[in-house]
Amino acid sequence: MDALCPVCGQPMNWVSGHFHCDTCHTDYKQTALCPDCQQPLQALKACGAVDYFCQNGHGMISKKRVTFTYSPYSDE
Numbered sequence: 001m002d003a004l005c006p007v008c009g010q011p012m013n014w015v016s017g018h019f020h021c022d023t024c025h026t027d028y029k030q031t032a033l034c035p036d037c038q039q040p041l042q043a044l045k046a047c048g049a050v051d052y053f054c055q056n057g058h059g060m061i062s063k064k065r066v067t068f069t070y071s072p073y074s075d076e
């Protein structure tokens with residue numbers, strides 16, 4: 001999975017539950033959004049794969065259609 005930093009556009013590393021940008025020295029968390037309503041999707045884990053479900057009536061969303069956004073993550 002290629003996750004690009006929202007600030008500098010460089011590929012980020014997956015580190016213990018979140019993404020880390022070595023360039024910005026910042027941690028980011030990934031949020032999956034519905035491409036139709038831009039609301040956060042519920043992640044359903046099954047058989048090693050993750051499916052995404054929109055609770056606003058759009059049903060299952062193919063991973064290819066999911067919009068991923070990254071926001072600063074804090075440990076606080």
Ligand SMILES: [Zn+2]
Nearest residue numbers: 005008021024
């Ligand atoms: Zn960055």
Ligand SMILES: [Zn+2]
Nearest residue numbers: 034037054058
């Ligand atoms: Zn939706």
